[in-house]
Amino acid sequence: MNKIELNNITVRYGTNTVLEHFNLTVEPGQILGIVGPSGCGKTTVVRAICGFIDPQEGTVSINGNIMYDRAKRINVSPEKRNVGVVFQDYAVWPHLTVYDNTAYPLKKHGVPKDQIRPQVEEALRLVNMSSYHNYMPSQLSGGQQQRVAIARALTSSKDLLIMDEPITNLDAKLREQMLVEIRLMQEQLGTTIIYITHDQEAAMQLCDKIVIMQNDGSIAQIGTDEEIISNPANRFVFSFVGVSNFLPVIKQDGKVYLDYDEKILLFDEVPAEYPAADRADIGIRPMDIVFDETSPVKAKIVSAVFFGNIYSYFIDIAGNEYRVQRITSGNEEDEKYVEGLEIGVRFLNCKYFDREVKN
Numbered sequence: 001m002n003k004i005e006l007n008n009i010t011v012r013y014g015t016n017t018v019l020e021h022f023n024l025t026v027e028p029g030q031i032l033g034i035v036g037p038s039g040c041g042k043t044t045v046v047r048a049i050c051g052f053i054d055p056q057e058g059t060v061s062i063n064g065n066i067m068y069d070r071a072k073r074i075n076v077s078p079e080k081r082n083v084g085v086v087f088q089d090y091a092v093w094p095h096l097t098v099y100d101n102t103a104y105p106l107k108k109h110g111v112p113k114d115q116i117r118p119q120v121e122e123a124l125r126l127v128n129m130s131s132y133h134n135y136m137p138s139q140l141s142g143g144q145q146q147r148v149a150i151a152r153a154l155t156s157s158k159d160l161l162i163m164d165e166p167i168t169n170l171d172a173k174l175r176e177q178m179l180v181e182i183r184l185m186q187e188q189l190g191t192t193i194i195y196i197t198h199d200q201e202a203a204m205q206l207c208d209k210i211v212i213m214q215n216d217g218s219i220a221q222i223g224t225d226e227e228i229i230s231n232p233a234n235r236f237v238f239s240f241v242g243v244s245n246f247l248p249v250i251k252q253d254g255k256v257y258l259d260y261d262e263k264i265l266l267f268d269e270v271p272a273e274y275p276a277a278d279r280a281d282i283g284i285r286p287m288d289i290v291f292d293e294t295s296p297v298k299a300k301i302v303s304a305v306f307f308g309n310i311y312s313y314f315i316d317i318a319g320n321e322y323r324v325q326r327i328t329s330g331n332e333e334d335e336k337y338v339e340g341l342e343i344g345v346r347f348l349n350c351k352y353f354d355r356e357v358k359n
Contacts, residue, residue, distance in 0.1 A: 002063040002082075002160040002192045003028045004049060009058035011044050018044045019217045022058070031186055031193040033203035036213030037240070042196045044217075046162050049194070050085060051078035062160065079108070084153030088165035092137045092148050098124070099133040101148050105156040123151040126185050143174040150182075158189050164196045179206050200241050212237050235353040238283045245289070245322045246281045247347075248355065258297065260318040265296050266347065273352050283351040286325040289315075291337060295344030304339055313337070315345065 004026040011019040018041045026032045034042050047053040049060055051067065054075060060068040062083070067076045084105075092101050102120045111119070124130050127147040137145055146166060153161050163182070167175045183206055186193055197203055203210050204225035212220045212228065214236055221233035232238040239246070248259040251270045257263040259279060274280060299315040299322075306312075311334060313324040324345075328334050337343065 003061075004160070004192065004194070005059075005061040006045070006048065007059045007061075009045075009048055009055045009060070011041075011048060011053065011055045017217070019048075019055070022217065022219075024211065024219070026192060026194060028063075028192055029190045030209065031183070031195060031207045033195045033197060033207035033210040034213060035197055035200055035203050035210060035240075037215055038198065040213045040215050041217035042198075042213060043164060046085075046164050046194070046196055049081075049162065050083050051076060051081050082157045082159060084156035084158075084161045086146075086149050086153045086161065086163045086166045088168050092145050092152070094137050096137075097133065098129060098135050098137075098140070098148050098151075101137070102151045102155055105152060119155055120151075123154040126154060126188065127151045127181065143170055143178065146170065146178065147181075150185075154189075158191055160192045160194075162194045162196070165198070166195075167202065168197075168199070175202065182206060212240060232283075232351060235281070235283065235356065238351055238353070243286050243323055243325075245284050245286065246353075246356070247284070247317075247320075247322070248279065249282050249352075250279050252278070258318070260320070262318065264318065271350070271352070275352055275354050277354060279355045281353045281355055282347065283353055284347050284349070286312075286323040287327075288348040288350075289322065289324045290346050290348060291324075291326070291343050292346040293344045295346045297345050297347075299343060299345045301337060301339055301341045301343065304337060311337070315343075317345070 006022060006024045009019050009022040010017070024045070034045060036042055044053070048055055055068065055070065057070060059066060062081060066074050067081050068074060093104065096104065099120060102123055103116050106116045106119060121130065127150050129144065129147050129151060132144065140148065167178045170178060179202060195203065195207055209222060209224055210228060211222050214220045221228055221237050228237060228241055238244055249266060250257050250259040250263065251274060254270060255265060256267040256270055256274070258266050297317065299317045302314040302316050302321060304311060304313050309328050311326045311328060314321050315324055
């Protein structure tokens with residue numbers, strides 16, 4: 001198990017600054033997910049840890065050993081950092097068998113032949129590929145090729161694995177299966193894993209903690225999935241993780257109103273978490289908008305779609321469209337919420353944010 005520390009990392013490509021004074025610590029034996037929008041710097045973080053790029057500032061340490069320190073002119077080569085890497089496109093050698101692909105890092109590091117076979121067999125066992133020693137990559141499915149890529153990474157290092165979008169190219173069923181297998185493997189080995197993805201659901205299912213990166217390369221929040229969902233650090237986190245609605249509100253005379261051309265009473269008292277400014281936005285999840293005929297807030301159902309155990313609606317409030325989800329009750333109650341219906345709505349578990357300024 002390895003601890004990773006990035007301190008004050010700055011990475012620029014020409015005039016484009018991708019990371020600036022970036023700090024991150026990954027605890028030993030932890031699966032840490034890094035998520036964020038495309039171009040926010042997730043892969044740059046990985047490349048800095050692996051030694052594929054040289055930051056303009058900062059230090060990279062693995063297990064207390066400095067791998068990179070520009071000021072001290074320390075720069076350990078990638079092959080000596082003891083990091084296993086799994087990429088999105090598998091990157092298995094097409095001309096090598098499953099066994100030889102898995103053995104490649106060991107051979108490259110000059111491991112004696114009598115020590116290679118047991119390590120390869122153990123790695124293949126961990127990814128359920130023991131019976132595929134002599135297969136060529138062209139004979140394997142995408143999921144099997146990804147398992148080989150993970151096995152090869154394990155022969156590079158069982159202490160630290162970096163997985164950069166490792167299951168994106170797999171179908172939904174295989175993605176679920178691979179997430180379970182990665183977790184089981186990590187529990188057996190105690191490996192420290194950094195899991196890079198844009199898929200928040202995968203990160204929440206797999207990771208012990210999640211780093212949310214913003215477009216400018218900064219960290220918006222680090223926490224468990226429960227912490228991030230229940231207590232988002234800012235508007236970006238709330239909007240990035242899951243489906244969200246934002247509605248304009250205003251406080252007047254000790255009450256809160258929906259802030260449309262015609263004000264609509266929302267709450268009789270101003271919540272303690274309401275921002276300092278009179279005008280704000282509330283963030284609310286689709287599941288936290290509920291139909292209630294007694295509510296003063298009226299909406300029109302624009303569309304209603306059934307998804308197995310969930311109904312998905314779009315509703316119109318004062319000319320603005322919002323998303324609602326309801327778990328089906330399995331009775332006639334579901335059938336009355338049809339397109340065109342005028343219905344009252346209530347808002348639960350609201351989050352309050354400063355009013356977004358639109359250009």
